[in-house]
Amino acid sequence: MTKDGVTVAKEVELEDPYENMGAQMVREVASKTSDSAGDGTTTATVLAEGIYASGLKYVSAGANPVYIKRGIDKAVAAAVAELAKTSKKVSGREDVRQVATVSANWDEEIGNIIADAMDKVGKDGTITVEEAKSIETSLDVVEGMQFDKGYLSPYFVTNAETMDVALENALILIHEKKINNLNDLLPLLQMVSKVSKPLLIISEDVEGEALAALVVNKLRGTLNVCAVKAPGFGDRRKAMLEDIAILTGGRCITEDLGIKLENIQMEDLGKAKRVAVDKENTTIVEGAGKSTDIQARVKLIRRQIEETSSDYDREKLQERLAKLAGGVAVINVGAATEPEMKEKKARVEDALHATRAAVEEGISAGGGVALLRCAPAIEGVKLEGDEAIGAQIV
Structure with missing residues (x-):
């Protein structure tokens, strides 16, 4: 049982194709709202229906739909x-807890866990939601890193429902340049397939016959593999790849080292307990790097932050520091049954998205009160003709 707008909308499928077209439009509204804000999908659905019904009435009466849309x-x-x-700005753990609790349908347990997670990794930190193996919901903070590059091909996904990739106990190739020659990559693929471990490839790009070979191996079940583009550009990309190498205990394969792709050995590969990749992000959790090496890298970045005179460079260095030292908070969602697990996990994800949006942009009064108070601002917009009708509809 759920009252979540986007969940309900996704389940509506009508037999009549024209009626279903209307339902699809509402599903799209709810889905887009969920993606961008994480909450407010029911409100968005009600607003969409109201705007559509009023707009249709005026268009039927002869008004120009283009001008109505502009209005x-x-x-x-x-x-x-x-x-x-x-x-109102959200500041402090208590504000975060309240927002998360309300967004999770007044579930205080979820509110407290999200507040703890944001407290430990910061508002810009990485927080992932996983299914627990017990009925308890818990929070773990582990060493890890996330960067904003997703899989190069949807054929790499391991879960077709969520369209993401999950690699357990993965090996990681960290390569500075493009990979497009299959012959260069073949020795590595043969070596990895012998140990039966999944492989993540991070490089400037993977294309042509090399990418095709990876996809074919994945589809045949010969090798569980995923390829992503390296984060950043130029010298900053090289530095970020070095960060990943240190975190995972691997080696960044660059031209400076003089190591060719076909000569890579097992010890050159990084390792991680878990890797999660979706369309937009890659998260590496519990890399096998030595803590002494990671701390030394953190100290180096901190020194660079102190020495740089460029605000832009300082900001990028601070981002790298947060990725390397901040860790990843993992919320393990537990429940007694599979349907309960899915429903609870969806609530946690919604609450997390809504809380991030609240921290970034603030909160307003609920129940439509904030929207009602916007009416004078809309009335202040001076429009004429059919554009004025559009404003009146809103």
Whole structure:
């Protein structure tokens, strides 16, 4: 049983193709709202229905739909600006806990765990949600790193429902340049397939016959593999790859080392207890790097932050420091049954997205009150003709 707007909308499938087209439009509204904000999907659905019904009435009466749409856009922009002006900033653990609790359908356990997670890794830290092997929901903070590059091919996914990749006890190739020659890659693939471990390839790019070979091996079940682009650009990319190498106990294969791809040995590969990859991000959890090497790297980055005179460089160095030293918070969601697990995990993910949005942009009064208070701002937008009708609809 759920009252989550996007969950309900996804389950609506109508026999009549024209009616289903309308349902699909509402599903899209709920889905986009869930992706961008993590919550408020029911409100977005109600607003979409109201705007659509009113708009259809005026279009049927002869109004121009293009001008109505422009009026709606201008009114929405005014409302959003007013919401931003009147929103209250979220600061401190208690505020975070309250927002997370409300977003999780008043589940205080989830609220407390999300507050603890954000407390430990910071508002920009990496927080992942996993299914627990017990009925208890718990929080673990482990050494790890996340960067904003996703899989190079959807054929790498291990879970078709969530469209993501999960690699357990993975080997990691960290390569500075592009990989497009299959012959260069073949010795490595043969070596990894003998030990029956999954492989993550991080490089500038993987293309052509090399990418095709990886996809074929994955589809045939010969090798559990995933390839992602390296984060960053230029010298910053090389530095970030070195960070990953130190975190995972591997070696960054660069031109400077003079090591060719076909000559790579097992000890050159990094290792991690778990790797999670989706369309946009790669998360490496519990790398096999030595803690002394990681701490030395952290000290080096801190010294570079102190010495640099560029605000931009300082910001990028601080991002690297957060990725290397901040760790990854893992929320393990436990439940007694599979349906309960899915429902609870969805609530945790919704609450996490909503809390991040609240920390970033603030919170407003609920129950439609904040939207009602935006009415004067919309009335202040001076429009004429059918554009004014669009604003009136909002």
